[in-house]
Amino acid sequence: MNNAEPISVFNSGKYIIISLENEIISPEEIYYDLNSIIQEININQDIWVVGFDLTKVAKICDIKSSSESLNISLTKLILEIKKPVIGLVSGEISNRLFEMILPMDYRITDKKSIFIMSQIFNDNMQFDGATQLLPRIIGLNKSKELIMFGKQINSKEAHEMGLVNIIVDEEKLNEIFTRKIELLTQFSPLAMQFTKSAINFSKDTNTIRGMNMENDLYSILLSSKDRTSSINSIKNKNKRKPYSGK
Amino acid sequence: MSWEYIKFDKNEHVAKIIFNNPQKNNALNILMRSEFSEVLNACSIDDEIKVVIITTNSENFCSGADLSEFNTFPSIVESNLISKNNNLWKDLYNFEKPIICLTKGWVIGSGFEIIMLSDFVFSHTSSIFKMPEVELSLTPISGGTQTFLNKTNIAIAKEIMLFSEEIDVYKAYNFGIINFYSDDYNILIEQVRKFTENIKTIDLKRLKIVKKLLNLSTEENLYLGKHWEQYYSTTLR
Structure with a gap:
């Protein structure tokens, strides 16, 4: 993978951190690079966890060309990532930047961050999935407050709503971000991917169909080398070998 | 009738299903699941019973699946078909009468998924909730990936299932997973009694x-x- 501005990529082997480097980001500017990075993440079995560091971004602009607007969706790209995605944000998380964190699986922020979607006041509206993704995270009532009335919330309120998973001190943002990512690299990558996939599927199906899918994914995992070695180590009371993702 | 791993008690309109595998912290083995299913079906067709309480007679509610039985099934295909066709978890989800879980100690893996399939959860403060599957290279199989979203939101569901972190009753209460908690088990039992008493007239x-x-x-x-x-x-x- 090439490190290309305005996106930088840190690849540790088992995890990858994608950082957006500019304060003001235009979606067109990053979309195609991000698309190739994500395609590689999905096919590269050595990458188990993905982190998005968005702390340097103050604003993601609207798409300039209306003809391209339907094709350029940053949230759609993130939704396509099969591996767990952890997002790191700080400061004022507004509009398109706010939308960009919604498809991530785990969100970390600091105590001073604020979250706002003010499109409604600017003869504008959400573009990148917020009307669909936000209610699935914080429920319909609170989503309407945020989207229809442009209500601003602080980190504490965002945490209480379930919009962010953890609030940390500003100076510890990177440390906790890396620690959370590294924690996930201790777990079975296949089990994480399958579990993520089953949870996401549950939004789009009824419970019984979802349970059948869960059953199928569980059965596929039965033949994995990691699963066999994990169960054998428990049975034989041995220390478990690190997972291989095979 | 008597069962090895399940105790059953019926008092007027209230049935109690009590997990009884204390040597293994109420880990669910194949026989225990089959007995649980049998008792649940009996409760379903008994018109006197209006509400079912699922609880434990030992220190832990349920420590999940009995891992000693893992890797013993002859065929993956057979195991998949059996669990799909004879699925206790679907029976729990489709159970028409209210189900109350009264928990203490470990509420792990399938134990956690059982409370997510029930309607009301009363927990002692000793209750520890955890989904350890991804840590063990497993995925949930008792409906967890589907039922968590019925009670809580997707961010919390992912936090619990992808990070395998233990959560206590206070967090579980804030997440909308349990309905009531107390550090006094007798108070909890009294709350459940009052609750089931109210159901009597309905x-x-x-x-x-x-x-x-x-x-x-x-x-x-x-x-x-x-x-x-x-x-x-x-x-x-």
């Missing part, structure tokens, strides 16, 4: 329909759900 048919409609709200679109509510409401008049 018409069973109405109770079943309201539960069905509420579950439907997580399944169907709003207009179809509203249609069924009007339909059932009219037929009950």
Whole structure:
């Protein structure tokens, strides 16, 4: 993978951190690079966890060309990532930047961050999935407050709503971000991917169909080398070998 | 009838299913699951029973699946078909009468998923909730990936299932996973008693329909759900 501005990529082997480097980001500017990075993440079995560091971004602009607007969706790209995605944000998380964190699986922020979607006041509206993704995270009532009335919330309120998973001190943002990512690299990558996939599927199906899918994914995992070695180590009371993702 | 790993008690309209595998912290083995299923079906067809309480007679509610039975099934295909066709978890989800779980100690893996399939959860403060599957290279198989979203939101579901972190009763209460908690088990039992006493006077048919409609709200679109509510409401008049 090439490190290309305005996106930088840190690849540790088992995890990858994608950082957006500019304060003001235009979606067109990053979309195609991000698309190739994500395609590689999905096919590269050595990458188990993905982190998005968005702390340097103050604003993601609207798409300039209306003809391209339907094709350029940053949230759609993130939704396509099969591996767990952890997002790191700080400061004022507004509009398109706010939308960009919604498809991530785990969100970390600091105590001073604020979250706002003010499109409604600017003869504008959400573009990148917020009307669909936000209610699935914080429920319909609170989503309407945020989207229809442009209500601003602080980190504490965002945490209480379930919009962010953890609030940390500003100076510890990177440390906790890396620690959370590294924690996930201790777990079975296949089990994480399958579990993520089953949870996401549950939004789009009824419970019984979802349970059948869960059953199928569980059965596929039965033949994995990691699963066999994990169960054998428990049975034989041995220390478990690190997972291989095979 | 008696069962090896399940104790059953019926007092007027209240049935109690008590996990009884204390040597293994109520880990669910194949026989225990089969007995649980049998008792649940008996509760389902007994019209005297209006509410079922699932609880433990030892220090832990349920420590999940019995891992000593893992890797013993001859065929993956066979195991998949059996669990799909004879699925205790679907029976729990489709159970028409209210189910209350009264927990203490470990509520792990399938134990956690059982409370997510129930309607009300009363927990002692000793209760520890955890989904350890991804840590063990497993995925949930008792409906967890589907039922968590019925009670809580997707961010919390992912936090619990992808990070395998233990959560205590306070967090579980804030997440909407449990309904009531206390550090005094007797207070908890009294709360459950009052709760089941209230149910005594309610018409069973109405109770079943309201539960069905509420579950439907997580399944169907709003207009179809509203249609069924009007339909059932009219037929009950």
